[in-house]
Amino acid sequence: MDNLIDIKGVTHAYKTPNGPLPVLDDLNLTVPEGEFAAVVGPSGCGKSTLTRLVAGLMKPDRGEVWLHGELVKSPRKTVGMAFQNPVMLEWRTILQNVILPLEIVAPSMPSADRKARAMELLSLVGLEGFENKRPSELSGGMRQRASLCRAIVHKPDVLIMDEPFGALDAFTREDLWQTMHQLRANEPFTAVLITHDLRESVYLGDQVIVLSGRPATTQFVLDVGYPGEGLRQLDGLYTPQCAEMLATLRDQIRIAQGRQPGPAVH
Amino acid sequence: MRMAQKIGVPILAIGLFVAFWEFLVWANGWPDYVMASPSDLPKAYARFWELFLVGSWQTLWRTVAGLGLAVIFGTLLGMIMGFSRIARDGLYPLLVGFNAVPKATLVPVLALLFIGQHNFNTVLMAFLISFFPIAVSVGIGLSTLEPEYRDILRSLGASKVTIFRKIALPKTLPEFFGALKVSVTLAFIGTNLVEIISPHGRGLGALFLSGQTNSNYPLMFAVLIALAVLGILLYYGVVALEKIFAGWAERLQG
Numbered sequence: 356m357d358n359l360i361d362i363k364g365v366t367h368a369y370k371t372p373n374g375p376l377p378v379l380d381d382l383n384l385t386v387p388e389g390e391f392a393a394v395v396g397p398s399g400c401g402k403s404t405l406t407r408l409v410a411g412l413m414k415p416d417r418g419e420v421w422l423h424g425e426l427v428k429s430p431r432k433t434v435g436m437a438f439q440n441p442v443m444l445e446w447r448t449i450l451q452n453v454i455l456p457l458e459i460v461a462p463s464m465p466s467a468d469r470k471a472r473a474m475e476l477l478s479l480v481g482l483e484g485f486e487n488k489r490p491s492e493l494s495g496g497m498r499q500r501a502s503l504c505r506a507i508v509h510k511p512d513v514l515i516m517d518e519p520f521g522a523l524d525a526f527t528r529e530d531l532w533q534t535m536h537q538l539r540a541n542e543p544f545t546a547v548l549i550t551h552d553l554r555e556s557v558y559l560g561d562q563v564i565v566l567s568g569r570p571a572t573t574q575f576v577l578d579v580g581y582p583g584e585g586l587r588q589l590d591g592l593y594t595p596q597c598a599e600m601l602a603t604l605r606d607q608i609r610i611a612q613g614r615q616p617g618p619a620v621h
Numbered sequence: 622m623r624m625a626q627k628i629g630v631p632i633l634a635i636g637l638f639v640a641f642w643e644f645l646v647w648a649n650g651w652p653d654y655v656m657a658s659p660s661d662l663p664k665a666y667a668r669f670w671e672l673f674l675v676g677s678w679q680t681l682w683r684t685v686a687g688l689g690l691a692v693i694f695g696t697l698l699g700m701i702m703g704f705s706r707i708a709r710d711g712l713y714p715l716l717v718g719f720n721a722v723p724k725a726t727l728v729p730v731l732a733l734l735f736i737g738q739h740n741f742n743t744v745l746m747a748f749l750i751s752f753f754p755i756a757v758s759v760g761i762g763l764s765t766l767e768p769e770y771r772d773i774l775r776s777l778g779a780s781k782v783t784i785f786r787k788i789a790l791p792k793t794l795p796e797f798f799g800a801l802k803v804s805v806t807l808a809f810i811g812t813n814l815v816e817i818i819s820p821h822g823r824g825l826g827a828l829f830l831s832g833q834t835n836s837n838y839p840l841m842f843a844v845l846i847a848l849a850v851l852g853i854l855l856y857y858g859v860v861a862l863e864k865i866f867a868g869w870a871e872r873l874q875g
Contacts, residue, residue: 410776446869
């Protein structure tokens with residue numbers, strides 16, 4: 356299989372009043388097509404910078420980001436993004452929110468088709484009947500579901516998520532993990548997930564990438580061998596295999612934190 | 622029931638206020654040159670109703686014209702300050718300083734600059750006094766737009782104009798209308814300021830002045846009430862526009 360995402364030797368520093376602040380240092384990462392990559396690391400290690408680089412929202416000081424065999428120089432239509440904040444446009448209904456990317460990417464698409472596509476996803480995540488509600492009328496978990504629909508409504512090659520489940524309560528979070536698997540079973544896409552939750556990274560990821568402390572570099576890559584066949588079951592997280600993977604990751608995070616020279620800056 | 626309450630309660634409040642005013646004048650035995658009572662006003666309105674109509678119209682259109690200019694100019698200025706840090710740093714002290722100048726001092730300045738152009742001067746004053754809140758709130762609304770909002774569209778390769786039209790503009794509307802509610806009252810004050818201070822003025826302000834010159838105190842009070850009514854109309858006009866264009870920002874109450 357081809358590598359859909361290829362990050363080669365990316366180094367980046369932010370300019371601050373106190374001089375350059377290096378955040379990424381010779382970071383390498385590859386994600387094969389259709390795979391789900393979960394990225395974990397100590398806080399403030401540059402994970403969010405990574406998402407912005409892959410989305411083409413910024414350029415690295417050094418190194419290259421390749422998407423689908425093309426060098427990323429600017430934003431591309433083939434990317435979907437979801438953030439910790441669902442970023443719903445409050446003046447639009449849920450349906451209109453989900454349709455938004457289609458207005459940009461496929462301006463000539465008939466509105467009936469747009470609506471049908473959005474409704475297909477909304478019903479898949481269990482938001483059928485809420486399409487004409489305003490975002491403020493929905494709970495946080497429902498807004499995040501709508502946000503995920505919006506991120507993939509235009510069938511992007513890659514879905515980039517920056518802690519999308521971070522602000523949700525534990526039960527809602529687990530619900531959304533399962534929704535994530537259902538969405539991928541429905542139409543496969545490559546995904547990069549930034550997360551602080553190791554259980555989440557193991558349950559969702561095909562590979563888990565541990566970044567070192569800032570400036571971040573790829574410290575460790577874990578290939579997830581999730582127990583069980585077919586759609587992953589939450590129960591699998593409580594098997595010895597998963598416990599072992601989680602222990603490995605926890606050790607790696609500890610190492611990553613130890614490498615950090617000072618306390619993490621947020 | 623809710624509708625009846627919405628209309629009935631304010632009317633009742635106004636009725637109580639008028640009754641209290643009447644009582645106050647009656648209890649103190651004030652003659653109408655100290656303070657006119659509400660019962661003196663109908664006579665004043667009946668006698669000068671033509672002047673009231675003409676004056677109200679003049680005050681109204683000049684206020685709205687000035688406010689219209691303030692909306693256009695204030696929004697443009699706000700956009701410049703919202704998108705450019707340098708413009709923001711450069712313009713803020715200038716604007717604050719300008720806003721701090723008592724506008725009454727500008728009336729003679731304008732009158733000398735544009736001699737005899739009474740309509741123009743009045744509209745200009747209404748504009749000068751009311752653009753500041755609009756510029757500031759549009760500027761703040763645009764500069765505090767969370768980067769994620771921009772990123773959703775930017776990551777799809779949307780142009781700056783598209784991002785402004787689809788995200789920044791609608792997201793700033795509640796702030797804009799908040800400022801407009803302040804500005805509409807300010808513009809109204811600006812119009813009346815010129816009408817009252819400048820000689821040979823027009824509008825309700827001039828009518829007030831002539832009431833003062835002729836020691837017709839009921840007329841003066843009648844003008845004040847007319848001004849209040851006009852101010853209420855203008856304000857609720859803005860509220861109606863807000864409901865249409867930014868009604869989504871209103872939180873649902875259980």
